[in-house]
Amino acid sequence: MIFIALKYMFAKPRQTILTLLGIFFGTGAFIVLSGMMLGFRAYFVEQLINNSAHIRIQGREDFLTDHSLDSSFFGKSVQHIFWNPPPSGRKDRAIIENPHNWYQRLASDPRVTAFTPQLTISMILSNGNASTPATVTGCDPLRQLEVTTIGDYMKEGRFEDLGVGGNRLVIGSELQKRLGIKISQNVIVASAGGLAIPFKVVGIFKTGQLILDSMSFANLMDIQMLNQTPNQVGEIAIKLHDHTQAKRIANAWTLWSSEKIQSWDEISASLFNVFRVQDVIRYISVGSILIVAAFGIYNILNITVMQKRKDIAILRSMGYRTRDIVTLFFLQGLILAVTGMITGLIAGYLVCRYLATVPFGGSPLGEGTGHLTISFASKIYIHAALLAMSSAILASVLPAQAAGKMTPIDIIRSGAE
Amino acid sequence: MSITAKHVHKTIGKPPTRILHDISLEIKEGEFISLTGRSGSGKSSLLYLLSGLDLPSSGSIVLDGHSLLTMSQHELCRFHNEKVGFVFQFHYLVAELNALENVLLPARKAGQTLSRLPHAQSLLEQFDLGKKMNRLPRQLSGGEQQRVAIARSLIMDPKYVFADEPTGALDTVNGELVMSIFRECNAKSGTTIILVTHDPGFASLAQRQIHMMDGKIT
Numbered sequence: 001m002i003f004i005a006l007k008y009m010f011a012k013p014r015q016t017i018l019t020l021l022g023i024f025f026g027t028g029a030f031i032v033l034s035g036m037m038l039g040f041r042a043y044f045v046e047q048l049i050n051n052s053a054h055i056r057i058q059g060r061e062d063f064l065t066d067h068s069l070d071s072s073f074f075g076k077s078v079q080h081i082f083w084n085p086p087p088s089g090r091k092d093r094a095i096i097e098n099p100h101n102w103y104q105r106l107a108s109d110p111r112v113t114a115f116t117p118q119l120t121i122s123m124i125l126s127n128g129n130a131s132t133p134a135t136v137t138g139c140d141p142l143r144q145l146e147v148t149t150i151g152d153y154m155k156e157g158r159f160e161d162l163g164v165g166g167n168r169l170v171i172g173s174e175l176q177k178r179l180g181i182k183i184s185q186n187v188i189v190a191s192a193g194g195l196a197i198p199f200k201v202v203g204i205f206k207t208g209q210l211i212l213d214s215m216s217f218a219n220l221m222d223i224q225m226l227n228q229t230p231n232q233v234g235e236i237a238i239k240l241h242d243h244t245q246a247k248r249i250a251n252a253w254t255l256w257s258s259e260k261i262q263s264w265d266e267i268s269a270s271l272f273n274v275f276r277v278q279d280v281i282r283y284i285s286v287g288s289i290l291i292v293a294a295f296g297i298y299n300i301l302n303i304t305v306m307q308k309r310k311d312i313a314i315l316r317s318m319g320y321r322t323r324d325i326v327t328l329f330f331l332q333g334l335i336l337a338v339t340g341m342i343t344g345l346i347a348g349y350l351v352c353r354y355l356a357t358v359p360f361g362g363s364p365l366g367e368g369t370g371h372l373t374i375s376f377a378s379k380i381y382i383h384a385a386l387l388a389m390s391s392a393i394l395a396s397v398l399p400a401q402a403a404g405k406m407t408p409i410d411i412i413r414s415g416a417e
Numbered sequence: 418m419s420i421t422a423k424h425v426h427k428t429i430g431k432p433p434t435r436i437l438h439d440i441s442l443e444i445k446e447g448e449f450i451s452l453t454g455r456s457g458s459g460k461s462s463l464l465y466l467l468s469g470l471d472l473p474s475s476g477s478i479v480l481d482g483h484s485l486l487t488m489s490q491h492e493l494c495r496f497h498n499e500k501v502g503f504v505f506q507f508h509y510l511v512a513e514l515n516a517l518e519n520v521l522l523p524a525r526k527a528g529q530t531l532s533r534l535p536h537a538q539s540l541l542e543q544f545d546l547g548k549k550m551n552r553l554p555r556q557l558s559g560g561e562q563q564r565v566a567i568a569r570s571l572i573m574d575p576k577y578v579f580a581d582e583p584t585g586a587l588d589t590v591n592g593e594l595v596m597s598i599f600r601e602c603n604a605k606s607g608t609t610i611i612l613v614t615h616d617p618g619f620a621s622l623a624q625r626q627i628h629m630m631d632g633k634i635t
Contacts, residue, residue: 004513004514011512311511314503318497318522318523318526319498319523319526321494409465409470412505413429
């Protein structure tokens with residue numbers, strides 16, 4: 001039947017090509033859109049995994065509820081207590097109660113590559129008249145370099161120089177811009193407690209991410225001193241050998257720990273929600289193109305079936321079976337789908353190859369790679385092929401079945417011409 | 418082997434309209450039969466029942482020893498493909514296929530396209546279409562198209578040829594040419610020809626004439 005199906009299709013080349021273009025553009029658009037979105041996503045996730053800790057252990061922030069103080073004031077004997085106004089606020093500072101226990105545990109855990117204690121404080125940084133609020137993270141510089149890739153983004157100076165101590169600071173490029181400061185110059189760091197100490201800028205880093213580049217790092221002990229909280233640790237950043245195990249390990253530790261323990265993907269949960277929305281938009285936009293193409297196939301096949309009624313009659317009278325007639329019309333949809341899909345896959349791939357060479361600098365997103373990050377994951381091509389094939393096949397089935405139901409005698413009686 | 422119809426009735430439509438009434442006849446192998454009658458007398462309906470393209474409302478039709486009512490779709494399709502040739506008034510050629518490809522359509526179904534190719538070519542040459550084998554139907558005259566349709570009906574060397582007013586849309590010269598092909602085919606190959614015609618002259622060329630009136634054989 002493929003011979004007759006091809007003859008039918010070649011007899012109306014314009015109609016065939018137009019339908020083909022629908023599937024072609026649908027498939028190609030899916031590959032290009034998915035390649036760009038998933039490529040960017042993979043780059044972003046890689047940045048997340050490499051630039052920050054895989055697991056963060058933080059002091060749990062407990063907040064007062066309407067009945068938090070009931071038992072403290074009235075014991076357990078009194079019920080139905082109503083406060084006016086109800087108690088509110090945080091119970092205590094978010095610090096890790098016994099960080100040394102964690103250090104021992106983490107040092108002996110074979111799944112842990114490295115860890116570093118941190119204390120992140122909001123400060124006011126000023127250089128002459130220029131001042132800006134910023135967070136300063138106190139850390140163990142050598143361990144911090146093992147946990148994150150911050151060392152790779154140093155523009156000037158060395159991150160390790162923080163290890164010497166003596167009020168040194170490594171700042172992000174955005175912060176540098178705002179303060180108008182150069183390396184080796186001093187910046188005044190003022191804490192919420194009112195203490196202001198000059199810190200020497202020994203390094204400047206630039207990751208390309210605005211939030212990260214607005215941060216600064218110092219030696220943990222210097223920040224503890226400035227904050228007047230010696231030995232206090234706000235969080236422990238951990239790097240694992242296998243980042244995919246982060247959530248499972250964090251969940252396991254949460255079971256016996258009073259601290260708040262989160263894996264990198266839990267910390268960035270909102271970002272993954274954005275990715276899900278992106279997926280929905282991607283499938284809807286490409287689905288719309290394919291639905292239009294599928295309607296094109298459906299309409300054209302329907303018209304063809306009506307125009308070819310006498311052919312159906314004569315073929316049936318020659319011994320062609322119902323199945324043959326269904327195949328004849330279904331094949332036309334299938335050929336369009338396969339051809340449109342294959343050419344769409346190739347065109348989509350070639351466009352992606354080209355896009356991957358397009359320079360993409362000057363914006364924060366372009367800093368890391370210097371060009372567009374495109375995904376060539378096989379699942380994109382499999383999804384595109386499945387979408388194109390399923391839409392075209394669904395559109396072909398109904399007209400083909402309608403053709404199969406026609407009997408030669410009905411067609412002859414109705415006087416088909 | 419033959420075609421036998423016994424007490425065949427046929428009703429169509431809603432409300433039911435009886436178009437054939439108590440038809441009984443036997444067509445022997447090698448016969449040349451003409452079915453005549455006025456428009457609406459039921460001759461075409463009888464032709465389609467005898468060929469197995471349509472089913473009777475009641476009564477029985479036996480094709481080559483097999484009851485039409487008990488034949489599976491597969492058996493009936495095979496019977497149509499191997500043993501039956503149809504010729505219609507309006508040719509019913511596939512517009513996208515050339516003359517040779519149209520003739521080979523039944524052979525294509527049987528998977529004998531290549532083995533039947535010489536036969537198809539000789540049939541077209543025999544019908545004076547040797548130089549027009551590669552032409553599309555729209556590039557042929559009405560008479561030529563009908564000769565292509567007859568060649569197609571004969572490509573599988575069928576035992577039966579059913580022709581529904583094959584000369585109806587042709588001029589006298591082409592009509593006579595078509596009739597001479599049927600007569601020659603019947604005489605040389607022993608093909609059973611069942612022909613529906615309005616024309617008494619063409620009907621008289623048949624060995625036996627069956628006249629119909631108001632759905633009955635008279």
